[in-house]
Amino acid sequence: MTLSVTLLAQLKDSGLVREAGLLAGEWLESSSSGKTFGVTNPSSGEVLAVLPDFTRAEISAAIDTAYVVQKEWAGRTGKERAAVLRRWYDLVVANADDLAIILTSEMGKPLAESKGEVLYGASYIEWYGEEAKRVYGDTIPGHQRDKRIVVVKQPVGVVAAITPWNFPSAMVARKVAPALAVGCSMVFKPAALTPLSAIALAVLAERAGVPAGLLSVVPITHSANFGDEVCENDKVRKLTFTGSTEVGRSLMAQASSQIMKLSLELGGNAPFIVFDDADVDAAVEGAIVSKYRNAGQTCVCANRIYVQASVYEEFAEKLSRRVSSFKVGDGFADSVDIGPLVDSKAVAKVRRHIEDALAQGAQIAVGGTDHPLGGNFIQPTVLTGVTSGMQVAREETFGPLAPLFSFDSVEDVIGMANDTEFGLAAYFYAKDMSRVWAVAEALEYGMVGINTGLISTEVAPFGGIKQSGFGREGSKYGTDDFVELKYLCFGGVST
Numbered sequence: 001m002t003l004s005v006t007l008l009a010q011l012k013d014s015g016l017v018r019e020a021g022l023l024a025g026e027w028l029e030s031s032s033s034g035k036t037f038g039v040t041n042p043s044s045g046e047v048l049a050v051l052p053d054f055t056r057a058e059i060s061a062a063i064d065t066a067y068v069v070q071k072e073w074a075g076r077t078g079k080e081r082a083a084v085l086r087r088w089y090d091l092v093v094a095n096a097d098d099l100a101i102i103l104t105s106e107m108g109k110p111l112a113e114s115k116g117e118v119l120y121g122a123s124y125i126e127w128y129g130e131e132a133k134r135v136y137g138d139t140i141p142g143h144q145r146d147k148r149i150v151v152v153k154q155p156v157g158v159v160a161a162i163t164p165w166n167f168p169s170a171m172v173a174r175k176v177a178p179a180l181a182v183g184c185s186m187v188f189k190p191a192a193l194t195p196l197s198a199i200a201l202a203v204l205a206e207r208a209g210v211p212a213g214l215l216s217v218v219p220i221t222h223s224a225n226f227g228d229e230v231c232e233n234d235k236v237r238k239l240t241f242t243g244s245t246e247v248g249r250s251l252m253a254q255a256s257s258q259i260m261k262l263s264l265e266l267g268g269n270a271p272f273i274v275f276d277d278a279d280v281d282a283a284v285e286g287a288i289v290s291k292y293r294n295a296g297q298t299c300v301c302a303n304r305i306y307v308q309a310s311v312y313e314e315f316a317e318k319l320s321r322r323v324s325s326f327k328v329g330d331g332f333a334d335s336v337d338i339g340p341l342v343d344s345k346a347v348a349k350v351r352r353h354i355e356d357a358l359a360q361g362a363q364i365a366v367g368g369t370d371h372p373l374g375g376n377f378i379q380p381t382v383l384t385g386v387t388s389g390m391q392v393a394r395e396e397t398f399g400p401l402a403p404l405f406s407f408d409s410v411e412d413v414i415g416m417a418n419d420t421e422f423g424l425a426a427y428f429y430a431k432d433m434s435r436v437w438a439v440a441e442a443l444e445y446g447m448v449g450i451n452t453g454l455i456s457t458e459v460a461p462f463g464g465i466k467q468s469g470f471g472r473e474g475s476k477y478g479t480d481d482f483v484e485l486k487y488l489c490f491g492g493v494s495t
């Protein structure tokens with residue numbers, strides 16, 4: 001047993017951390033590969049746990065079991081499935097402090113944010129527990145006198161899920177809860193950087209009465225093996241993926257071999273627009289939440305901040321003042337705003353964006369230099385004088401860097417905001433209602449925050465358009481991706 005004593009000492013329930021995967025209803029502490037991998041704390045570099053590294057054959061066995069168990073689960077009433085999800089939700093809430101500690105340990109975000117994420121994730125379990133009872137079909141007036149038409153929704157069957165490291169807890173809940181609610185089973189691959197939160201949630205799911213084999217959680221470092229197996233195994237009928245557009249594109253190509261149902265929640269390049277009639281103070285607060293939440297490592301983070309010329313100086317000055325007051329440090333330290341980035345590659349990307357912008361004439365308003373803590377810590381930064389030829393305009397930075405662009409007219413800023421292959425989230429601040437409607441309609445994004453920098457909630461449909469993917473998570477629409485419509489045509493009805 002190699003579990004970190006520091007981590008274990010912080011937990012009320014040490015049973016939530018396991019050096020094992022849950023496959024086909026069993027906790028397996030070793031893999032036939034004989035290989036293992038370590039999960040490290042991005043703040044200290046400490047190894048938290050060593051997990052078995054599972055193989056394609058083991059994933060295949062988990063799929064076989066998920067295929068069988070799903071039939072019994074789907075045969076239960078919505079109310080019966082709802083009761084299990086409700087117990088899972090209650091357990092997640094009851095264990096939120098421990099789950100937050102596990103999350104901060106493996107991912108680095110400040111503890112308060114981790115607790116927020118755990119409860120945010122739990123809200124999806126609660127929501128979809130309730131929705132389990134409302135997977136309604138439809139009746140359609142028959143097209144002939146003796147015909148009656150009914151549409152029913154049936155679970156797609158076995159679902160595979162792949163998630164990233166930036167929301168290791170909420171992503172699990174967001175994918176598992178709707179799948180289980182409608183009667184699917186799931187084989188789940190968390191990011192190798194952050195599998196412990198998914199494992200802890202699986203422990204609680206088991207305690208809540210999720211049947212053995214219905215949910216598998218597979219730690220694995222060779223992620224392509226997981227993608228290959230789930231895309232080629234004809235027992236898997238759907239793949240739900242959150243991560244980079246690059247990997248999403250290749251999974252989409254692979255999934256085409258068996259025309260698998262897909263949901264893809266991919267990269268973003270969110271514009272955040274401040275118009276001259278905006279409440280500038282409110283816009284600054286919105287930008288702080290949108291840009292610096294999770295140290296900027298969120299797919300809906302503001303990536304490009306466009307400010308109308310007449311309020312540019314005021315906005316830049318007020319934003320910079322707020323950002324310069326941020327406390328950077330270990331996620332467990334008191335009142336920390338920004339934790340470490342997830343790894344050195346993430347730090348290098350932010351540095352590259354800053355250097356490129358400076359080389360092309362941008363200026364540092366705050367931050368911009370390495371943080372004294374070193375390692376994966378980075379100074380939260382605001383750049384002014386940013387223009388559309390710079391890398392920050394085109395690529396998702398995924399770090400605490402706010403680049404400020406100036407614009408003159410509504411037409412110009414809409415053109416710049418939409419000039420990207422991504423279409424996940426956009427934000428703008430304005431008061432004039434005719435402008436508000438026009439801009440909201442003109443932005444080519446799946447989600448638009450108007451006078452707010454925080455749009456995430458389980459009651460709304462989260463998802464993108466263009467190369468940010470398709471499918472929606474959350475809300476009444478979130479179950480659509482996990483069901484198939486079946487049309488029943490009744491003939492010979494005596495009239």
Ligand SMILES: NC(=O)C1=CN([C@@H]2O[C@H](COP(=O)(O)OP(=O)(O)OC[C@H]3O[C@@H](n4cnc5c(N)ncnc54)[C@H](OP(=O)(O)O)[C@@H]3O)[C@@H](O)[C@H]2O)C=CC1
Binds near residue numbers: 226242243248397
């Ligand atoms: N939309 C979003 O929420 C996110 C967007 N991103 C963007 O992507 C960039 C890179 O982040 P990164 O974490 O590397 O994102 P990736 O897309 O590489 O990883 C996301 C998930 O996909 C898995 N994965 C990677 N390659 C394959 C494959 N060939 N087959 C199956 N699964 C695979 C990863 O596994 P493993 O990590 O274990 O290899 C992880 O579980 C970020 O800087 C950001 O710009 C990143 C995360 C989330």
Ligand SMILES: O=C(O)CCCC(=O)O
Binds near residue numbers: 166167242456457
């Ligand atoms: O970054 C993501 O992939 C999801 C963002 C978390 C959220 O706001 O729901």
